[in-house]
Amino acid sequence: MIGRILATAGTEFRIALRNRWVAIAVVLMALFSLVLSAAGSAPTGGLGVDRLSVTVASLTSLAVYLVPLVALLMSFDAVAGEVERGTLPLLLTYPVARVEILLGKLLAHLAVLTIAVAVGYGLAAAAALWVDPDSASGLPSLLRLGWTSILLGATFLGAGYALSSLARRPSGAAGLAMGLWLGAVVLYDLGLLAAVVADNGGWFTTDLFPFALLANPADAFRLFNLAASEATAAAAGVAGAANSIPLWQSAASVLLWPLLALVLATAAFRKVTP
Amino acid sequence: MMTSTLKISSLTKTFAGVPALDAVSLTVQPGQRAALLGHNGAGKSTLMKIVLGLIPFDSGTVDVCGAAPGSAAARAQVAYLPENAAFHPALTGQEQIAHYLSLRGESPKQALRLLERVGLHEAARRRIGTYSKGMRQRVGLAQALIGKPRLLVLDEPTSGLDPVSRRDFYALLDGLAAEGAAILLSSHALTEVEARTDRILILSRGRMVATGTLGDLRRTADLPVTMHVTPVNGYASEIERALPGAIRVGADLRLTCGQDEKLAVLGRITGLGAKVADIEVTPPSLEDIYSHFSQRDGQ
Numbered sequence: 001m002i003g004r005i006l007a008t009a010g011t012e013f014r015i016a017l018r019n020r021w022v023a024i025a026v027v028l029m030a031l032f033s034l035v036l037s038a039a040g041s042a043p044t045g046g047l048g049v050d051r052l053s054v055t056v057a058s059l060t061s062l063a064v065y066l067v068p069l070v071a072l073l074m075s076f077d078a079v080a081g082e083v084e085r086g087t088l089p090l091l092l093t094y095p096v097a098r099v100e101i102l103l104g105k106l107l108a109h110l111a112v113l114t115i116a117v118a119v120g121y122g123l124a125a126a127a128a129l130w131v132d133p134d135s136a137s138g139l140p141s142l143l144r145l146g147w148t149s150i151l152l153g154a155t156f157l158g159a160g161y162a163l164s165s166l167a168r169r170p171s172g173a174a175g176l177a178m179g180l181w182l183g184a185v186v187l188y189d190l191g192l193l194a195a196v197v198a199d200n201g202g203w204f205t206t207d208l209f210p211f212a213l214l215a216n217p218a219d220a221f222r223l224f225n226l227a228a229s230e231a232t233a234a235a236a237g238v239a240g241a242a243n244s245i246p247l248w249q250s251a252a253s254v255l256l257w258p259l260l261a262l263v264l265a266t267a268a269f270r271k272v273t274p
Numbered sequence: 275m276m277t278s279t280l281k282i283s284s285l286t287k288t289f290a291g292v293p294a295l296d297a298v299s300l301t302v303q304p305g306q307r308a309a310l311l312g313h314n315g316a317g318k319s320t321l322m323k324i325v326l327g328l329i330p331f332d333s334g335t336v337d338v339c340g341a342a343p344g345s346a347a348a349r350a351q352v353a354y355l356p357e358n359a360a361f362h363p364a365l366t367g368q369e370q371i372a373h374y375l376s377l378r379g380e381s382p383k384q385a386l387r388l389l390e391r392v393g394l395h396e397a398a399r400r401r402i403g404t405y406s407k408g409m410r411q412r413v414g415l416a417q418a419l420i421g422k423p424r425l426l427v428l429d430e431p432t433s434g435l436d437p438v439s440r441r442d443f444y445a446l447l448d449g450l451a452a453e454g455a456a457i458l459l460s461s462h463a464l465t466e467v468e469a470r471t472d473r474i475l476i477l478s479r480g481r482m483v484a485t486g487t488l489g490d491l492r493r494t495a496d497l498p499v500t501m502h503v504t505p506v507n508g509y510a511s512e513i514e515r516a517l518p519g520a521i522r523v524g525a526d527l528r529l530t531c532g533q534d535e536k537l538a539v540l541g542r543i544t545g546l547g548a549k550v551a552d553i554e555v556t557p558p559s560l561e562d563i564y565s566h567f568s569q570r571d572g573q
Contacts, residue, residue: 015365
């Protein structure tokens, strides 16, 4: 089983290299990280925290948008592309389980994401350390941001495979993936914000709102990183309003979502008849 | 005891109420090369996909190497060549075959040797995106040779191959069959499979309309034999009178007769002695036999 997963992962990684996905993901993450560390240099003095912690707070807001986007871009083609190329029927006659195929693809795409995140965050850390030697105290929060970013990526990779299986055509899968990104990362928060404003401190804000935040992997990721970070003071808006949520709850959401997404993806892939 | 590698009985499959396979039964023994013939839509691909476990069926039984179709045990022993073999264009032939080798638990180092067996070693390090259709078909064939499959399911394997490659392909199959592999291949035309298969199965509109060797089919079809008689100059009219049913074709005469009358008619022609310059006997062609069976049902 491990051999088949690793073989699939190796082939998929090679395809990602040749399709320039590795290059695109790395350049995207590096570029945005550098822009953020340059832009985030202004308010440091006033907050009394080290430079890197401030960078981490900005990187968290960046990762919430960028990591799901890169993950969905890499994954929407995973099953639908095989269907369109006509490679799926042959693959499914091999003694390989569908979950093994998905795990192999997941491993390869996670490797690409890990490289991109390491390069991007590494550059940001290097820039912060260069300007402010005290930044070393922010390294633990950067590491935390690193592994949670990869878990966030795993969640959206799994979601991408599920959508790819449901759509069965790359064009349809791309549309669904962009819809999910817009819904989960952008519109969800706007909707919650509108509801909180309309509710004016009532039952929704006190009881339902924290759960609504935990239910969304992107919000849980932001909550976990900002709550655990020294730079909570730098955060505002939705995250600031949810300080009451215990750390273990957002951590559990960050850890459980990748598994749930993989289960959903496997269930959807099993329904695909070549 | 000889056990069948593939055993199908009363297999029925309908797509949205339209029958695709209707009570189809067949067996393929180890070392046997069986050719599945039929028009487009006759049910060949459906039958193959059911054997491979890619699609479910409604009723009947299918036994693949002693296991259920599509089960891990069956998939480990069955190789498949799809009709239009497709692969990821970004991979080289060698990488693609190495990947398939790993999935079957074989060493990926055998990839070059397999590609050599199908005459593709020179292009092994080029991306499949640059391959021609015939080359992709060879990659497909190479992956079907991985391991020692007990059953090979080949969907129109010779489409896209030139005559020389086709002969090489059948030579490869002969070797596999000699080692005990059972082979089920499909084709549009009887002419393509003629002498290279042991058993012919003709599907028409989801029904098995004929099974047997080419000789069996020839006898069952009982199609008329055509004779072409060339008279010596000036004797044409006399011969025409001696052979009732003969038709003038230019200076020559053509007549058809049933298989059982063949010797009698030949005797009558030789009885004409020196008046006949030449005679040519044409048995029913493979195309004729195939159309006889595949069009019998209401066409």
